[in-house]
Amino acid sequence: MTKLADAIIVGGGIHGCSTALHMCLAGMKPVLIEKDYAGRHASGVNAGGVRQLARHVAEIPLSIRSMGIWERIEELVDDTCGFESHGQVLVAENDAEFDACRARVAELNALGFTHEELIDGPELRRLVPAVAESCPGGVVSRRDGAADPARTTTAFRRKAAALGATVCEGVAATNIRKEDGLWRVDVGADSYAGPVLVNAAGAWAGGIAAALGEPVPVETVAPMLMITSRVPHFIDPVVILRGRKLSFKQFADGTVLIGGGHLATPDQDRNETVLDWRGLAISARTVFELFPVMRSATIVRAWAGIEARTRDELPVLGPSARHSGLYHQFGFSLHGFQLGPGAGAVMTELIANGGTQTRIGDLSIDRFHRSTP
Amino acid sequence: MNVAPKRDSYDVVVIGAGPAGLAAAATAAEADLSTLLLDENAGPGGQVWRAIASTPVTERDRLGSDYWAGAELVRAVRTSGAEIIQRATVWSLDRHLEVGVSIDGASSLVKARRVILATGALERPFPIPGWTLPGVMTAGAAQTMLKSSGLVPDGQTVIAGQGPLLWLLAAQILRLGGRIDRILDTTERRNYFAALPHAFAFMTSPYFAKGLAMMREVRAKVPVVTGVSELSAAGDGRLATVTYAAGSRRETIPAELLLLHQGVVPNVNLAMAAGVEHRWDDLQLCWSPALDHNGSTSVEGIAIAGDGAGIGGAEAALVRGRIAARAAVEALAPAAAATLAPMATFRASLAQAERGRAFLDTLFRPARQFRIPSGDTIVCRCEEVTAKDILDAVAIGATGPNQLKAYRRSGMGPCQGRLCGLTVTELMAQARGKNPQEIGYYRLRAPVKPITLAELAAMPKTEADVQAVVRG
Numbered sequence: 001m002t003k004l005a006d007a008i009i010v011g012g013g014i015h016g017c018s019t020a021l022h023m024c025l026a027g028m029k030p031v032l033i034e035k036d037y038a039g040r041h042a043s044g045v046n047a048g049g050v051r052q053l054a055r056h057v058a059e060i061p062l063s064i065r066s067m068g069i070w071e072r073i074e075e076l077v078d079d080t081c082g083f084e085s086h087g088q089v090l091v092a093e094n095d096a097e098f099d100a101c102r103a104r105v106a107e108l109n110a111l112g113f114t115h116e117e118l119i120d121g122p123e124l125r126r127l128v129p130a131v132a133e134s135c136p137g138g139v140v141s142r143r144d145g146a147a148d149p150a151r152t153t154t155a156f157r158r159k160a161a162a163l164g165a166t167v168c169e170g171v172a173a174t175n176i177r178k179e180d181g182l183w184r185v186d187v188g189a190d191s192y193a194g195p196v197l198v199n200a201a202g203a204w205a206g207g208i209a210a211a212l213g214e215p216v217p218v219e220t221v222a223p224m225l226m227i228t229s230r231v232p233h234f235i236d237p238v239v240i241l242r243g244r245k246l247s248f249k250q251f252a253d254g255t256v257l258i259g260g261g262h263l264a265t266p267d268q269d270r271n272e273t274v275l276d277w278r279g280l281a282i283s284a285r286t287v288f289e290l291f292p293v294m295r296s297a298t299i300v301r302a303w304a305g306i307e308a309r310t311r312d313e314l315p316v317l318g319p320s321a322r323h324s325g326l327y328h329q330f331g332f333s334l335h336g337f338q339l340g341p342g343a344g345a346v347m348t349e350l351i352a353n354g355g356t357q358t359r360i361g362d363l364s365i366d367r368f369h370r371s372t373p
Numbered sequence: 374m375n376v377a378p379k380r381d382s383y384d385v386v387v388i389g390a391g392p393a394g395l396a397a398a399a400t401a402a403e404a405d406l407s408t409l410l411l412d413e414n415a416g417p418g419g420q421v422w423r424a425i426a427s428t429p430v431t432e433r434d435r436l437g438s439d440y441w442a443g444a445e446l447v448r449a450v451r452t453s454g455a456e457i458i459q460r461a462t463v464w465s466l467d468r469h470l471e472v473g474v475s476i477d478g479a480s481s482l483v484k485a486r487r488v489i490l491a492t493g494a495l496e497r498p499f500p501i502p503g504w505t506l507p508g509v510m511t512a513g514a515a516q517t518m519l520k521s522s523g524l525v526p527d528g529q530t531v532i533a534g535q536g537p538l539l540w541l542l543a544a545q546i547l548r549l550g551g552r553i554d555r556i557l558d559t560t561e562r563r564n565y566f567a568a569l570p571h572a573f574a575f576m577t578s579p580y581f582a583k584g585l586a587m588m589r590e591v592r593a594k595v596p597v598v599t600g601v602s603e604l605s606a607a608g609d610g611r612l613a614t615v616t617y618a619a620g621s622r623r624e625t626i627p628a629e630l631l632l633l634h635q636g637v638v639p640n641v642n643l644a645m646a647a648g649v650e651h652r653w654d655d656l657q658l659c660w661s662p663a664l665d666h667n668g669s670t671s672v673e674g675i676a677i678a679g680d681g682a683g684i685g686g687a688e689a690a691l692v693r694g695r696i697a698a699r700a701a702v703e704a705l706a707p708a709a710a711a712t713l714a715p716m717a718t719f720r721a722s723l724a725q726a727e728r729g730r731a732f733l734d735t736l737f738r739p740a741r742q743f744r745i746p747s748g749d750t751i752v753c754r755c756e757e758v759t760a761k762d763i764l765d766a767v768a769i770g771a772t773g774p775n776q777l778k779a780y781r782r783s784g785m786g787p788c789q790g791r792l793c794g795l796t797v798t799e800l801m802a803q804a805r806g807k808n809p810q811e812i813g814y815y816r817l818r819a820p821v822k823p824i825t826l827a828e829l830a831a832m833p834k835t836e837a838d839v840q841a842v843v844r845g
Contacts, residue, residue: 151779
């Protein structure tokens, strides 16, 4: 039988769950459809970085909006989400990289953004005592931090359900279509119908957009992460490198998460990834050189989450250029976790109010179609 | 002295040198396939033939004649042409048949055309109150000390649980002059009736007479309490007492050492991390790989032999190893297969070795209260998660072991669920009114055994890496 909902959200990642929750807060009754379970893929297994640092200018307004929500996340979802704010630091390993940092901060300041701050060698070593003496400085975003991604996504899902969202897990949304002015989706034996459809299906969203006649240049990728055994506490902020692929974070329990974007081979149909140990070995070598204290730590687990990366590595966020009532929220290209809370709020404003104060125009789907004939 | 594998790729890589792995490696190498046998222990033999080439125990009858049968197979492998590397820890296997292995603190990746997993069994978790106290250990750990070092308990010792290995260990301890004060047999009385229909097959199996004689030998020397239905260990910082109930009898006895054992289950970690499909086995109450009659898994090129394919004991393991290897030979070098014994011979031997298994599985099916704990009993030792913690997580929405990680981090410690996985699945299944198959298991991740960051960093760069950097 067909059930009516104010909106149908496809995808139970941090984005779909956040949009569901914010819709409920706006008085809507959405249905959220997730083929596995909330946070099964990238949203549950990413590095958990809550980062405004080093973002593309086009998504900075959204990132800042999201940061405000992160700072009161417990009020919103009744769970701390493991969020801790010890800042994020970008390390320049040589003078050329440091010059690039200086130029970047100047550019942001000229645009009116002040969250990134240039730091010299002494301040860098005050924040990250373990870093090599040869590093001349870097950039810090002091309000940034990290959270537990699976816990966060689960908390959004749980709160959305508590506020009246219908959450369907374990069954895929199929036969997505618009009939008689309503979006309709089959979910196993049931169907849902509603005036609004939100495509937040992560690595599977590109296929949905294409099937609705709105193809986007997007590929499926699987960034790898690994976690170590516990080592004595030696670092508070999250550290990323300017020149090499590395992100680095120590948890309160002493374990260290090493990421940075080396890719596994995704197998989307099997919900699987095949790790590339040569890529992980490069990350290990970088850590080995930069943090001698880590050399005797053991790697206890490595994994990769499946997600979507667009050609310009910016998300697709906003209304469809082709269908009324269709909204896209995908393609976050390895950096969507921090944006989740804000993107759900913005998406709800677009749908409920017809507009948002947050500047997201550069993220619209028609950017891929403007120049094509 | 151990060295890295001599080649980058092999026809067949066999992982584990117990009965199944030794038989598989010997069979593949005798058919002239390039064969690499990787084993984590100091010497070949696995658990059943542990230290077969080095044990200080020289009086043969103390470990039993089955133990010494291993020596013959070890000789066969050593002359077969297979490359054998001991103290080799395999930490990764994927569906591209690439094997990550650590030898002497250095790691490398080798490719295989066929992989035969013979990683054997693990003891089933036995989560009773107090099971994490110092002084409580598994019977298997005690047996390892006995075989490799000739060490046996000399303080007040209680053995609790059930199954053939429990009686074997008790007999071995007594023969080597060790002390056992009490055996608490947790076999459920109703299991004797349930097993009755399978009794005839068992009586004609090779295990029957041996098992009976062993139990008689142990009972003559140690008081045995049967029908134990409750069990707990207690002590202030270390084991001091064991409390049990059997029928209307309840007793607390002093103990310095408590050895627990309620059977073994397939060691699934490496196979699961490689993507091999597993199914819940309702009789053996564990996960077993989905296999065809040659031991081939759902992943092309990976086969599983031995107890890792489903518990069958040493004799069945050996034959399954030969079957899996013969299937690999048939696929890779059909002409050479003609030199091996026909598959039909192996299948007949397997049927003989598996006789009576249903009887043992039914008789020694562990009782629910010893598999599914409650209250403050620890389930996950690594992260100190209790049964109540897990039920609380279920109440707020955790639907399976993987979601549980988000709430409680259980299964994320260094043991990768080896000590808690089955308990978590069954506990969540009971709480949610589902069967274990629906609840599922932890998604296991490589490295399935920890490797150091330094070791990963030092992994040799391949030609392809260098080219990738040049392309930039």
